[in-house]
Amino acid sequence: MVVVMESAAAEEAKRAVINRLEDYGFETHVSTGVHKTIIGAIGVKADFDTREIAVMNGVADVYRVTDPFKLASRNFHVDSTTVKIKDVEIGGDAVAMMIGPCSVESEEQVFELADVVAKSGAKILRGGAFKPRSSPYSFQGMGEEGLKLLRAAADKHNLLVITEVMQIGQIDLVAKYADILQIGARNMQNFALLKEIGASKVPAMLKRGLAATIEEWLMSAEYILSQGNKDVILCERGIRTFEKYTRNTFDLSAIPVVHKKSHLPVVADPSHATGFRDQVPPMARAAVAAGADGLMIEIHGDPSKALSDGPQSLYPQDYLTLVEELRVIAKAIGRKICC
Ligand code: PEP
Numbered sequence: 001m002v003v004v005m006e007s008a009a010a011e012e013a014k015r016a017v018i019n020r021l022e023d024y025g026f027e028t029h030v031s032t033g034v035h036k037t038i039i040g041a042i043g044v045k046a047d048f049d050t051r052e053i054a055v056m057n058g059v060a061d062v063y064r065v066t067d068p069f070k071l072a073s074r075n076f077h078v079d080s081t082t083v084k085i086k087d088v089e090i091g092g093d094a095v096a097m098m099i100g101p102c103s104v105e106s107e108e109q110v111f112e113l114a115d116v117v118a119k120s121g122a123k124i125l126r127g128g129a130f131k132p133r134s135s136p137y138s139f140q141g142m143g144e145e146g147l148k149l150l151r152a153a154a155d156k157h158n159l160l161v162i163t164e165v166m167q168i169g170q171i172d173l174v175a176k177y178a179d180i181l182q183i184g185a186r187n188m189q190n191f192a193l194l195k196e197i198g199a200s201k202v203p204a205m206l207k208r209g210l211a212a213t214i215e216e217w218l219m220s221a222e223y224i225l226s227q228g229n230k231d232v233i234l235c236e237r238g239i240r241t242f243e244k245y246t247r248n249t250f251d252l253s254a255i256p257v258v259h260k261k262s263h264l265p266v267v268a269d270p271s272h273a274t275g276f277r278d279q280v281p282p283m284a285r286a287a288v289a290a291g292a293d294g295l296m297i298e299i300h301g302d303p304s305k306a307l308s309d310g311p312q313s314l315y316p317q318d319y320l321t322l323v324e325e326l327r328v329i330a331k332a333i334g335r336k337i338c339c
C-alpha cells in the first residue's frame, strides 16, 4: 500500500500515519521528495480497509498495490486453471459451449434442444429449473421435474448439465442432477450461498452481478474458493448501464481483464448480455475472439412461445450456423470449439 501525504502535511501528521500503520503491523518505508512525502506500507492484509488511513490528517491519497483477492489471483497461481468435469475441460484449448433453453418447459422441448446441442458438438446442456424472475407473476421454473428432464435429455447424448441454484436449501437437490451449479447474477453477492457452494465442492459457475465491478466479482469467487472448491468458472453476462438499446451492456473487456487478474476460466453469455436475438451472434463471435473460455447461449425451437427469454433465444438453425463461424474464429487464435 502506498500513502501519499499532502504537500502541506505537518511532521506530526506524517508521524501519526507511520505510527498507525505500524500499529496495524505494516513495515513502513518513507520517501521524502521536494513536495511530497510517500509512505510505503508492506504486509497489507487482504481485508485491510484503506479508508482507515485515507481519513487521517494530512493524507492526500492511499493506493493498494496488491489485490484483495488471493486464491482467485493470478499472482498466487500463475498457470490458468482448467476445470475438468468428466471428459470436458473448461479453460483449456477448447471453447466450452453451454447451450440450451432459458427455462426447461417440457420433456419435448428439452429433448428437442438437447438433440441440437449434441448435433453442434457442444458438450454442456443448460436450462433453468429454478428461475430468478424479476416478477413473481412470471414462470418460476419446473423445479425438480425440470431437473429430471434436463438430466435425462443430457444423458441421452452424454452431455454435462449446468443449471441454476438459487438458495442454500436447493444445493443438494440440484447437485443430484447437475454437473455444474450456476450462481445467477442476482446471487453473486449472496455470500451465504457462495460459502455453501464452496463447501459442496461441486463445480460452480459464478455469473457477474448486474452492478458488480470485476474486483467484487473476483471477491465473490474468493468466497467459493476459500471453502475448498477449486472448480470455479466465471461468467460475464452483461452489466446494468444507461443504455436502452440492449438489455444489459456486454462488458467484453472483462474477458482479458479477468485473464490478467485471475487464473480462473471465464465464459461469456451474450444472450443475457444483449437480450435481443440479433445481437447474440456478433457478440458471441466477439467473445471468442476476445479469448472467452466458453459461451453460454440460449436457444429455443419456438422462441415466440418460450416461457422466458424468448426474444434473446436463437433458433436452432441460427445457432448451428453460428457454431460454424465460431470455429473459424477460434482457429484463428489457436483454439477450437467444444472439443
Ligand atoms: C440464466 O442464465 O437463465 C439467468 C437467469 O442468468 P442471469 O443470472 O445472468 O440473469
Ligand code: MN
Residues within 6 Å of the ligand: 102, 103, 272, 298, 308, 309
Ligand atoms: Mn434466460
